[in-house]
Amino acid sequence: MTDAAYVAGLDVGTTKICTVIARPSADGSLEILGVGLTPSRGIKRGVVVDRQHVIEAIQHSVDKAQRMADVPLAGAYVGITGDHITSRNATGRVHTTAGEVSPADVEKVIQSARDSVPLPADRQIIHSIVRDFAVDGQRGVKRPVGMSGNGLDVELHVVTGMASVIDNLERCVADAGIVVQQRVLEPLATSLAVVTDAERSLGVVLIDIGGGTTDVAVFDDGAIRHTSAIPLGGxxxxxxxxxxxxxxxxxxxxxxxxxxxxxxxxxxxxxxxxxxxxxxxxxxxxxxxxxxxxAQPRLEEILYLVKEDLRGARLHELITGGAVLSGGTSQLDGTARLASEVLDGIPVRVGRPRNLSGLADSVSTPVYATGVGLAMMASQDGTFAGPVAPAGTAAIPSRLRHWWEHGILPRIDAYLQRIWKTP
Ligand SMILES: Nc1ncnc2c1ncn2[C@@H]1O[C@H](COP(=O)(O)OP(=O)(O)OP(=O)(O)O)[C@@H](O)[C@H]1O
Ligand SMILES: [Mg+2]
The missing domain is CATH 3.90.640.10 (ATPase, substrate binding domain, subdomain 4)
Structure with missing residues (x-):
């Protein structure tokens, strides 16, 4: 296969590692080309506890997916989770420079909201996602550039995580020969695969009950509002x-x-x-x-912790679109009914990855939702996962081209880049 326009997601979970390789289709769906699912080793609740085991398990999963898709993989969107993640909504305000919103004003207002979030040295911002802009107090603006007005406000959802935890995971991925194209909070990726736009605008909570963590993400008015991770799962x-x-x-x-x-x-x-x-x-x-x-009391405990988390964030009344479950544990019969009972009778359904073609059947369970969602995110960004010959390497000697096309040289390249960058 020569078409290099494919994308990849890498979900390094507590119990399994999942690599999804897919090709974006013109109609916005994803054609699944290959999947590699291997048991996870060396990860506990989103945190690396044994580097060597993690690297080997990632390589195994990537190799499986590459073989199925028959394409080499150089990079992937990588999921981040764990109870080191915290999120909050921040606001920022600037005066526009010439009575009209410029791209620089937008940058400045986002920066001012980011700066308002206290960031100790051991934490990093993983995402800062715009929920809403307001021009001269008029809310609901999605693209403010070019609008007339003197004041620009932004509401930002800022997700932070422990820098060392993120770095350790990313080093394992890099040492497995894969470039981290983007780190993505797992429930954000998962939601792309299983939550509908209608649910997102009504107000919905995604609950991904995995092996070691339960990820929670709340959306309303079409935008992310709250994210957290509970350190308990199946x-x-x-x-x-x-x-x-x-x-x-x-x-x-x-x-x-x-x-x-x-x-x-x-x-x-x-x-x-x-x-x-x-x-x-x-x-x-x-x-x-x-x-x-x-099983029931433990699942109830997990779901009560989710409920407490939503209460703490004052969100439990917003969720009119109900709850969507994903993650392996949502496959246990009756989990949706139990979740509905604990969450005061809201409608609950089990989400399966949607909008897929190709080998779609092989990823149709909630276990694959995060991997598929990561690939969907890469597809939305147009970030391709194949080895890209840098300028000038069109002239790679034919002797070496085979190694390049099979991802061996890019892996060496990624590894060298990483050690060169390490002080
Ligand atoms: N058919 C099933 N019935 C019940 N439980 C299941 C089933 N399939 C998987 N599970 C459970 O799902 C959990 C794994 O889910 P998942 O693959 O979503 O986790 P993970 O992504 O590896 O972990 P995490 O997201 O916590 O890091 C395990 O506890 C497993 O026992
Ligand atoms: Mg998971």
């Missing part, structure tokens, strides 16, 4: 099952996926499930309902 359910049933972590995971329910009263009849006790190896039969009764 791994905690698996741990509870392993501990209370006295089975291995692997078996608990398997049993959860095959027989689990989010709510005890959803389990049909008196069905029994066979388990193997860890240590003794004794086989035992336990009621399927018991699995649900173990």
């Amino acid at each position: 791994e905690a359910v698996t741990r509870d099952l392993a501990r209370l049933l006295r089975v291995s972590h692997e078996e608990a995971e398997q049993v959860k996926r095959r027989f689990g329910y989010a709510m005890g009263d959803m389990v049909p009849g008196e069905e029994m499930v066979q388990i193997t006790e860890v240590g003794t190896g004794a086989e035992e039969r336990v009621p399927r309902r018991l699995l649900a009764e173990i």
